[in-house]
Amino acid sequence: MKKFIVIDGLDGSGKDTQVNMIADVYKKQGRDVTIRSHPCSDNKYGRKSKEALLKEGKVNHIKATIYFGLDAIRSVQMYCHNKNTDVVIFSRYILAVMYLPNVVNSIVYKVVTFVLPTSDCMFFLDVSPEESLRRMAGRGDEKEMFENMEDLTKNRLRSQKFTYNWNVIPGDDSAEIISEKIASKCLESDKLLS
Known part of the structure; x- marks a missing residue:
């Protein structure tokens, strides 16, 4: 694999929009692009994660994160080491660990970034x-457990302890401005x- 790109952020941050925009940049160069948007619907882990996200409670919270x-690990195994794939782009990846309980999430993040x-x-x-x-109000999708002001505020603060080695982009900007920053980097x- 020659290029690995990850776009992550809270719900409504524009991840899938940006994934498609950067994919277009590479497709115009004639490169083979694979997109994985997690949780994926093409396997049992992704479906179980999505199912748990649509429910409430701590047990579903942990199930959603584990699945x-x-x-994500399945996607890494199938697509990141595929020699025929030139560019792999993940929407949502390892920052899901921030949804685990404090202390545990830091340990898991360090292990995950070492292994993946x-x-x-x-x-x-x-x-x-x-x-x-x-942004989410205009989507018409079924509401997930973290899609409320309290959880979004809390998780945005929690994300700061994990994004020290990420390129942090202001997500309130227009899709075009964000895309330009991502493509430039x-x-x-x-x-x-x-």
């Missing part, structure tokens, strides 16, 4: 809870690798 992790691939093209879209809720990284 999410298994889904990382890159200099990992982006966290730092959206305000207000903007996140505004990725293309700069490409030049350094060649």
Whole structure:
């Protein structure tokens, strides 16, 4: 695999929009692009994670995170080491650990970043809870357990202890401004690798 890109952030931060925009940049270069948006619906771990996210309670909270992790690991195994894939882009990846209980989440994050691939093209879209809720209101999707002002505010603060080695991008900006920042960093990284 020549390029690994991750777009992460709270719900409503524009992850999937940005994944598609950066994928288009690489497709225009004639590169083979694979996109994995977690939780994925093409396997039992992703489906179980999504199922738990649509419920309430601590047990479902932990189930959602564990199944999410298994889904992401499956994607790494299937797509990141595939020699035929030129560019792999993940929407949501290892920052799901922030939803685990405090103390445990820090330990798990360190283990996960040691074991799973990382890159200099990992982006966290730092959206305000207000903007996140505004965007989600227009989607019409079923509401997940973390999609409320209290949890979005709490999780945005929690994310700060994990994003020290990420490219943090203001997520309230327009999709075009965010895309320009992501593409600029990725293309700069490409030049350094060649």
